Amino acid sequence: MDVANIRAIDIHTHAEEPCCGPRDDGYTEFQAGMAAYFKNPAGAEGMLPSVEQTAAYYRERNIAAVIFPVDAERETGFRRYSNDDVARICSENSDVLIPFASIDPWKGKVAVREAKRLVAEYGVKGFKFHPTMQGFFPNDRMAYPLYEAIQEAGAIALFHTGQTGVGSGMRGGMGMRLKFSNPMHVDDVAVDFPDLKIILAHPSFPWQEEALAVCQHKPNVYIDLSGWSPKYFPEILVKYANSLLRKKMLFGSDWPAITPDRWLADFEKAGFRDEVRPLILKDNALRLLGL
Known part of the structure; x- marks a missing residue:
């Protein structure tokens, strides 16, 4: 990856379609609901972009992207997509894709073993947690062995909020x-x-001030700005991004629900300071990812 010349790093994109085989039962209805929520016609009309198509999209725009599936088999009943397949495709498109993985923490010792293996075999740089989809409080001690493995590997834990x-x-x-x-x-x-x-994903409605407090207080916590168009960001979020947390805010789109084209166009019109924009778009992520 030519980190000196890429325009930006999107820290939050989804592998929403299986790499091999059909969608799981019920997944089409779920994606139609997501499409209605995000006003994204692609999800309602058919298959969403594959990981390979995602790589091509980001390559055309000279943007790097962190990408991951979401493993929530226990809570949703949906069969997960393979972390190995996503990581393998990332290795084949390493000029633009940065592999994260997702392992349901309820899997216990199996989760720990898989996390260690994914880091060792593929250089996976982080793990996505979705507490609502996975049905757990992040501070549940059940998940602590998995966090310990991620910490020991020097990887990142990204939490939906x-x-x-x-x-x-x-x-x-x-x-x-x-x-x-x-x-x-x-x-x-x-x-x-x-x-x-740790990354707190998204503007954390209705707990925005809690997220800002945690990020400001704990030096190991960052915030990604995915899942919302910047034109809808709360004023207090923009204020902190421009000041106390300017080195801890990260660009994320939530692709394919929100495209980077839409996010970046609205970011240009939002109230961020000129000197802060490069930090959010690229520099903070470079430092966090160790690139």
Whole structure:
């Protein structure tokens, strides 16, 4: 990866289609609900971009992208997509793709073994957690052995925070419980694993100030700005990004739900200082990822 010449690093993109084989039962209905929430017609009309298509899209724009699946088999019943397949495709497109993985922490010792193997075999740089989809509080001690393995590997733990489009508008919210994704639960993780690099994903509505407090207080915590168009960012989030947290904010789109084209166009019109924009778009991520 030519990090000197890439325009930006998108820290938050999804591998939303299986690399091999068909979608799982029920997944099409789930994606249609996501498409309605994000006003993204692609998800409602058919298959979303493959990992290879994602690489081509980002290569055309000279943007690097962190990409991951989400393993929430226990809570959702959806068969997960293979971390190995995603990592393998990333290795074949390493000029633009940076591999993260996702392992449901409820898998216990199996999760720990897989995390260690993925780092050793593929150089996976981080792990995505979605507390609402996976049905756990981030400070549940059940997950601590997995965090310990990630910390020892020098990898990153990325946590979904705030409300989610997953299950939005569906009967019973598809069983998704928003309480799990309050970022204050991650504060305990940052205390108990002070050398674990942590990202709080998304503007954390309705807990934005909690996220800012945790990020400001704990030196190992960052915030990515994915999942929302910048034109909808709360004023206090922009204020902190321009000042106290200018070196801890990260560009993320939430591809394919939100495209980087849309996010970056709205970012240009948002109230960020000129000297802060390069930090958010690239420099902070370079430092965090060790690139």
